[in-house]
Amino acid sequence: MLDYDLVVIGGSPAGIYAAVKATNSNARVALVASPLLGSTWSESSSKYNKALSYMGKVARILDNAAVWGFSVPEQLNKSLEFGESLKWAKSIVSNLDENYSPAVLASLGVDVIFGEGEFCRYAPNFALAVKDQYLRSRKYLIATNSTPIVPEIEGLESAGYLTPDSIWQLANVELPKSLIVIGNDPVGVELAQTFSRLGCEVSLVVSSSRILAKEDEEAALLIQSQLEAEGIQVFTEYRVTQVRWLQGKKWIQAGNKAIDADEILIATEFQPDATNLNLDAVGVKYNSQGIIVNSKLQTTNRRIYACGDVLGGYRFPHIANYEAQIALKNLLRFPVSQVNYRYIPWAILSDPELARVGLTEAQAKRRYSQVLVTRRYFKMVDKAQIRGEITGFCKIITLSNGEILGAHIVGAEASELIHVFALAMQQKLKVQAIANLTPIFPTLSEINCLTAADCQDFSQFSKIQPNFWEGFLNLVRSWFN
Structure with a gap:
């Protein structure tokens, strides 16, 4: 008799997300985490670094306080206690980790098992060995961390x-x-x-x-x-x-x-951390880039799936969670769902932020013969001027029919602004849909609509010869003579 419907291997945020999500389907779930749940995970270190990055933005605000008329004592700018900043960041991560502590996971129905696990084959079944315990499950999901x-x-x-x-x-x-x-x-x-x-x-x-x-x-x-x-x-x-x-x-x-x-x-770069799982014993293929999966996130063993860092690429937790969603649909139900990364946005939290979804300009021009590129600059947006954050632009890449191929934003709150383009692309809406939005004034979101409107105007104008518009305007002018 099988012990579980699903065993999740790895205490990463994607692993925790998958374990909790699976319990919502009344599945019997175990989560194997090593060495411990908490802020020692590399992904929690990612949260830690993001919190520390916020301290950098605060320092920048203090440096530029005079722009808004504030007189900041010089000693305030020079009195940073670096150790205290790190402790503050660590406390933020600790608070976040408490949301999914072992006790919370247990209350949700997840069996949390601490230790190093490895696959071992038993005819006709196989199991995951953790210390002296053998976990037999209908399906397995590998969601381990990566290491630098x-x-x-x-x-x-x-x-x-x-x-x-x-x-x-x-x-x-x-x-x-x-x-x-x-x-x-x-x-x-x-x-x-x-x-x-x-x-x-x-x-x-x-x-x-x-x-x-x-x-x-x-x-x-x-x-x-x-x-x-x-x-x-x-x-x-x-x-x-x-x-x-x-x-x-x-x-x-x-x-x-x-x-x-x-x-x-x-x-x-980072390398997947799955070398100690004894994958060869259960026929799971992998290389230096990570575990090899198909579009359904199924490994070369049909009972084992993988998601997150173990697949290689950028370490973005939201992409790992998306992969976990697809994997869960396939391993708990029928294996028909496939990953599609085209509509998933991501951001680099520098200052200004860099966010994107879809193709870059170079990629689009390699794939399509006629590509329209439209951009607007943050210095033209009222809210950006008010905030004193005018560096950056919004760039939309489309076909002549208005189909959005990609969007790139560099500027304040770019990681928030990019979502409207991701939604439009996912729902197969054309750039006109964003151009027709009426954003609240003053907000940074205006840059999305202004850029989309420019793109729409350029697209429509390009379909008609300029001589037509000149003749049309001459005709209208004649009505008033």
């Missing part, structure tokens, strides 16, 4: 370094006076800006030709310009070859440049 990939750089281990998941280790020390961030992961960009705003001299070193290489070029270059304007040194197309500890400083050799700092932060 530390590049093989000569001298790095001996010099020491931090990762986005270990920033909390600085809670009992002073803010480093200088920091080198190595890598092009979005969280590295966010943390580089945060530490700079908290008073740290920051250098960002990436091997690509620009930061955020996966994002729209125009959007990424604007973020890069903002970082440089704030005093961050951005070194592109530099590969770090060695690290040395000299005279109380950590030195890196990047190309022909030698850069020194008090601390080094590695923010390159």
Whole structure:
């Protein structure tokens, strides 16, 4: 007899989400979490870093307080207690984690089992072994965390370094006076800006030709310009070859440049953490990018599904939760639902924020022969002027019939503003639907409607020869003569 309908492997937010969601269908569910539920998970560290990023925005507001007429004592700007800021961020994460503590999960009907699990095969069934317990289930869902990939750089281990998941280790020390961030992961960009705003001299070193290489070029270059304007040194197309500890400083050799700092932060890529599950024993294929799944998120073993970090790619919790939804529909009901990432937005919480959904301009032009690109700038929006946040733009990429291929927003609250485009694309609404909205005045949402209206006007005008409009206007003018 089977013990469960579903065993979720991994205490990640996506794993917890899947376990709770499955109980809503009256399924018998177990959640295997290792090492412990709580703020030691890497995904909770992601929450932790987001909370810390907010501190950077507060510091920026204090620096610019004079713009609004406030007289801020100089000592207020210089009296940041870095350890206290980290403790505040940790308390926020702790409060969030309490929403799904082991006790809360148990009250919802989830059997929480702590420990390392691995698959083992028994003819004709197989199970997940956790310590001395064997969990037999109808289906399994792998939702384990990912771990930072530390590049093989000569001298790095001996010099020491931090990762986005270990920033909390600085809670009992002073803010480093200088920091080198190595890598092009979005969280590295966010943390580089945060530490700079908290008073740290920051250098960002990436091997690509620009930061955020996966994002729209125009959007990424604007973020890069903002970082440089704030005093961050951005070194592109530099590969770090060695690290040395000299005279109380950590030195890196990047190309022909030698850069020194008090601390080094590695923010390159992350690798799926599923190597200890004994996947070979149950016929689950995987590679360096992650576990191999089909469009239904089913692995090469039809009883095992996977979602989240273990599949590779950006570490966005909302995308992992979306994958968990699809996987649950398939493993608890009939396997017919398929993932479609085209309409899922995401954002990089720099300042200004960068948010997108759908294709970039370059991707759209490679796929389609006639693409319309329309943009509006935040400086043209009243609320942006009032807030003093005029850096950025909204860009919509469409076909001539108004179909939205993608949208990119760089600016204040971009992560909030992008959702209207995601909804329109998901519901197959054309750009005219957004153009016809009447936004509240003054709000930042005006930029969405203004850009969409420009796109609609351009699309309609392009379908008719300019000579027609000139003749039409001459005719109307003649009526008043």
